[in-house]
Amino acid sequence: MSWSPSSRQPHRLLYPVLLIAVVLAAYYPAMLGGFHTIDDPGIVSFYSNSPSLSHVLLPSRGYYYRPLIEFSFWLDNLLWGMEPRVMHLENILLHMANVVLVFLCSRRVSSQFAPSSPLVSLFASLLFALHPLNVEAVGWVAGRTDPLLALFVLSCCYFLLKWLDESNWRHAAWAFVLFICAVLTKETALAFLPVAVLLILKWPLSPRSLSYRQRLTISCTGMASGLLFLAVALFLRGRATAAAQLLAPGDAGVLRLIRECAVAFGFYLKKLLLPLPLNFALTDVSPAYGVVGAIGGLLLLYALLKRRELAPLFLSAAALMAMPAIFVALRDISWTPYAERYMYLPTAFLSLAAACLLFARQQKVLSGLAPFLVLLLSWQGVITLKRNILWQDKLLFYQDAAAKSPAFGSIYNELGVLMLQNNRRDEAVEAFAKADRLNKRPSMTLPIRANVMRGMLAKGDCAGARTYFFRLFGMKKDAPAEFLEILQAADAKRAASLAADEKALAFRDLIDTYLVLYQKTTDPFWLYQGGKTARALKSYPEAAGFFQKAYAEAPAGSHYRLAAGKQASSLVNMK
Structure with a gap:
């Protein structure tokens, strides 16, 4: 095929099919990645409990209001029981669709x-399809x-x-509806408003x-009608979105705010052009x-104001779509203040800017650039494939992150969790x-x-876990239920x-811990455990009381309810 237009054009589906094949070749390892220890378990736990559709779609008291992404996870549970391979395939299919949209x-x-x-x-579509920054957004269920x-x-x-x-007008209507869907997926879609205004003006x-x-x-x-509709809907339900939190005034001075914005913008600009290290x-x-x-920023503003070319327009669009990521960096409201996945949409508009540059100069330089473009795409493809393979091995993945961010405590916590899962107890305690x-x-x-205590328990240091607990909390009632559960496991052992x-x-002492756990969680299982322990002490009336209450409050079908009822009946007349 020639870079120059010709009268003989290939079938119109050739390029989309080729793009889909390339995405599948680069991202197929993601299907074997399973769930990661960050965010994924919370998603699986929540939607596996089959929340009502109204709870998913209507605003709740949570930090975010993202009904469409929540609806997608709700369907995952309904249709295939949160099967990780299928959920990863969904992400890949979404990426395929987006690559084709960049082409269109x-x-x-x-x-x-x-x-x-x-x-x-x-080429522009492949640039987006294989951009290494996109692996995090596509290869991670969350x-x-x-x-x-x-x-x-x-x-x-x-x-x-x-x-x-x-x-x-039909095209305008579709654009309006799709923008509303974008906002209902993630509030950062609001950044597309200035992009739309630029496109309209330029x-x-x-x-x-x-x-x-x-x-x-x-x-x-x-746009105003759409925003008003969303604002009224949220106001009537007394809810706020994360966008309001992002845009709330902060304590930093103006000069400091400008400086931090410039740092974040410069960092993401570098990552878009030179993504390594990931x-x-x-x-x-x-x-x-x-x-x-x-x-x-100054060069981009100059090009946008002084030139009528489309490349600066789409470069500006990429910069504007990166603005929410800069706000996140300033607010530090995410797991990390910076994230590669935030550049997913900016890479799409960056690819469109690259297409504009090549369209404007294709007659003179495109043939000469062809080998370089092929090498660039090949390099991106290799990096993206290797990164997807790394995402499969969670232990190596977090070790890689720890090596690149050695002062980040949270990453060692994730490493420790994986070490425990692999029975590498000493390394887990150290992590x-x-x-x-x-x-x-x-x-x-x-x-x-809490994981420090779990590490001690896993090593058999039950006394150490107990000592650590009371060093953190003076009394049991001051401790969260999570710590009390670890304490009771250590004390029982x-x-x-x-x-x-x-x-x-x-x-x-264990009975006392079970009672505190029951008070904090209202879970009758801890009453059942108290009954078993009282029975071991031969305090039969006390044990019968625990079992009776556990039987009365236990959910129908719980694994211990029938046993609690039988124990209560057998112990009721014993002294």
Whole structure:
């Protein structure tokens, strides 16, 4: 095939099929990745309990209101029981669809260049398909939010471009509906509003298009209507979205805020162009990126204001779609302040900007650039495939993250969990201790320290686990249920090796722990455990009381309910 347009064109499905094949070849290892220890277990646990559809779709008191992504997980449970391979395949299919959408948007852009080769659109789509930054969003079940968001944003962009060229109201209606779907998927879709305004103001007029004023009036009316609808719906239910939290005023001074924005923008600009090293645990970045961000921002603004070319327009779109990631870095509200998955949509618009550059110069330089472009795509493909393979091995994956972010305590906590799962107890205890020492996040303090106790318990150091518990909490009632559960497991194991008198005291202490657990969790299982322990102490009336209450409160079908009833009946007349 030639880079130059010819009268003989291949079948129109050839390029989409080729794109799908490339995505499948690069991402098939993700299907074997299973669930990761961060975010995935919470998703599986929540949706495996089959929440009602109204609970999923209507605003709740949670931090986010993302009904469409939640609905996708709800369907995962309904249709295939949260099967990880199928859920990974869904992510890959979403990425395939987005790659094809980039191709379609690029072909729409090509109408502004004559003549134009479809191979340029193919290259732009492959640039997006194989960009190494996208592995995190596609290969992680919890990362699905970004590909699903991109599906709606890119579809909206495609219909918006069609409307700008043809002024067909149906295209405008589709763009409006898809934008609403994008916002209901992830609140960061609001960043597409300034992108849409730029497209409306900068997209060249055609004989069939409306004037700039007509475009702007209709678009602003539609966007305002959509935003008003969402605002009213949320206000009536007394809820707030994460977008409001992101946009809330902070304590930092103006100069500091500008500097931090420049650092974050410079870092992401570098990652878009030079993605290596890839790292799941991005925490601190060099302040020197502020210079990169300031220079890049000024150059982009100059090109956008001074030139009528489309490449600066789509580069600006990429920068605007990266703005939510910059807000996250400033607020530090995510697991890490920086994340590669946040660049999923910016890489799509970056690919469209690359297509514009090549369309404008294809007659002169495209043939000479072909070998370089092939090498670039090959390099990206190898890196992406290797990264997907690394995501399969969770232990190696977290070791890689720890090597690249050695001062990030939370990553050692994840390493410790995996070490315990692989019966590498000594290494797990060491990893948890390191996590506790390096941790700077208050929200992770208790989870890490609970794992420190679990590590001690796994090594058989039950006395050490008990001592550690009372060093953290003066009294049992001050401890969260998670710690009490570890304490009771340690004490039950420890009691087995004690002499009779000491064992009786340990059992009495265990009963006290079960009662505190029951008070905190209202779970009658702990009453059942108290009954078993009281029976071992031969305190039969006390045991009967525990069993009777456990039987009365236990959920129908619980594994211990029938046993509690039988024990209560057999012990009721014993003294």
